[in-house]
Structures are given as structure tokens and as C-alpha cells.
Amino acid sequence: EVQLVESGGGLVQPGGSLRLSCAASGFTFSSYWMSWVRQAPGKGLEWVANIKQDGSEKYYVDSVKGRFTISRDNAKNSLYLQMNSLRAEDTAVYYCAREGIAAADDYWGQGTLVTVSS
Amino acid sequence: QSALTQPASVSGSPGQSITISCTGTSSDVGGYNYVSWYQQHPGKAPKLMIYEVSNRPSGVPDRFSGSKSGNTASLTISGLQAEDEADYYCSSYTSSSTEVFGTGTKVTVL
Numbered sequence: 001e002v003q004l005v006e007s008g009g010g011l012v013q014p015g016g017s018l019r020l021s022c023a024a025s026g027f028t029f030s031s032y033w034m035s036w037v038r039q040a041p042g043k044g045l046e047w048v049a050n051i052k053q054d055g056s057e058k059y060y061v062d063s064v065k066g067r068f069t070i071s072r073d074n075a076k077n078s079l080y081l082q083m084n085s086l087r088a089e090d091t092a093v094y095y096c097a098r099e100g101i102a103a104a105d106d107y108w109g110q111g112t113l114v115t116v117s118s
Numbered sequence: 119q120s121a122l123t124q125p126a127s128v129s130g131s132p133g134q135s136i137t138i139s140c141t142g143t144s145s146d147v148g149g150y151n152y153v154s155w156y157q158q159h160p161g162k163a164p165k166l167m168i169y170e171v172s173n174r175p176s177g178v179p180d181r182f183s184g185s186k187s188g189n190t191a192s193l194t195i196s197g198l199q200a201e202d203e204a205d206y207y208c209s210s211y212t213s214s215s216t217e218v219f220g221t222g223t224k225v226t227v228l
Contacts (some may be wrong), residue, residue, distance in 0.1 A: 021153055033160060035217065037164075037219075044121070044205075044207065044220070044221055044222040045156070045158075045164065045207050045209075045220060045222070046121075047209070047216065047217040047218060047219055050216075050217065054153070057215075059214070059215050059216045060216075061119055061216065062119055095163060095164070097221040100166075100168065100169070101169055101205065102151070102152045102154070102169050102170035102172075102173075102211075103152045103154075103211045104152070104154040104166055104169035104209075104218075105156070105164070105166060105209075106166050106168070106169070106175060107166075108163040108164055108165070109163065111163060
């Protein structure tokens with residue numbers, strides 16, 4: 001059974017940093033692109049970033065470029081999102097997702113809440 | 119990277135059919151067949167319902183169908199059921215090698 005479990009969320013002050021993790025199991029992690037998607041409270045889904053199987057390609061939404069870094073450790077079946085210079089507008093539930101056929105996000109974690117507030 | 123445009127809400131009675139539109143540009147929806155649809159119930163993670171415009175993952179009822187014409191994709195739910203009440207989002211691959219989601223549509227079963 002495919003499982004994705006996010007962790008690392010919490011309350012952080014504006015300008016602070018946080019590192020999210022996503023532990024994957026039930027599939028060959030190193031064979032899939034992986035993504036982070038976020039959802040601000042009461043708002044819609046926003047794609048944040050994705051990373052190729054070997055980490056050689058990474059893409060970001062414009063609003064996080066230069067502040068967030070996506071990475072992965074295939075030996076540990078884990079996906080990460082390093083978030084720096086956090087802003088109030090980064091407050092959201094962050095989901096990790098597996099990219100399957102035709103770049104569709106076919107499996108999702110339960111999400112981890114990041115709150116940026118003083 | 120503007121969000122794809124969806125109607126804010128759509129409603130229908132049980133057994134009826136409804137269609138949700140998703141309008142983008144030639145740089146996303148119109149340029150690729152990598153359009154997906156997701157269902158999200160309150161407090162839950164999104165669930166993939168349609169991928170590659172019109173394909174259903176295993177386990178998704180065949181009353182869910184997808185299509186695309188030009189820069190607009192559509193999700194049709196036939197034989198609407200109470201459990202279909204949820205938020206629905208489209209997404210598309212883009213020419214920047216990124217992904218963009220739609221603004222979301224709240225489906226209400228009357």
C-alpha cells in the first residue's frame with residue numbers, strides 16, 4: 001500500500017525557517033517524480049515544487065523561488081522541503097504527492113500544517 | 119503561473135449530470151493532454167479522479183468522465199450522488215515544466 005507521511009510542520013515566526021519531510025513507503029520511491037502542494041486555510045490548492053527521480057531537475061512556483069528548496073534522499077525514501085524567509089502568506093497545509101502517469105498526482109499524504117505568525 | 123479558471127460552485131439533484139469547466143491557456147491546458155481532476159472532501163487530502171484528460175484511475179466510478187476542447191477541460195459527473203458533494207480541482211502541466219491548479223469548484227448535491 002502506498003503511503004506518504006508528512007512531518008515537520010508547526011508555528012514559525014515571519015522570516016524563520018522550517019524543514020518539512022515526507023516519508024514514502026509501498027512503492028519504489030526512486031522511480032517517481034515527487035511534488036509538494038499547499039493549501040492555505042479555506043483556499044484552493046497551489047502547486048509548490050517538484051523534483052525528478054534522481055534529483056537532477058527541480059521546479060518551483062514563482063512565489064517560493066529563492067526561498068524554498070526541494071530535495072530527496074532515495075536511500076531513505078524521503079522527500080524534503082526546506083523553507084526559508086517564511087512569510088505569513090506561506091501559512092498552509094503542505095501535502096507531498098507522488099507524480100504518476102501523465103504527471104498526475106496519484107497519491108497524497110495527509111498534510112502538515114505550517115503557520116507563519118508572530 | 120496564473121491559476122486555471124473554474125466556476126466557484128455547481129449544484130445538481132441526485133441522479134442528474136453536472137459539468138465543471140477548467141479554462142487555461144495554450145501554455146497549459148491547450149498545449150498538453152496532461153490535465154487531471156481531483157476531489158477533496160472537507161479536512162481530507164485530495165484524491166485523483168481523472169488523469170490525462172479522460173482516464174480514470176482504478177476504483178473511480180465510471181460516472182466521472184473528462185474531456186478537453188482547446189484551452190478548456192471539463193469534468194462531468196453523471197448520476198450525481200450525495201457522496202459526490204466535495205470540492206473539485208483541475209490541474210495541468212505547463213510549458214514551464216511546472217503544474218498549475220484550478221481555482222476550485224464546490225459541488226453541492228441538492
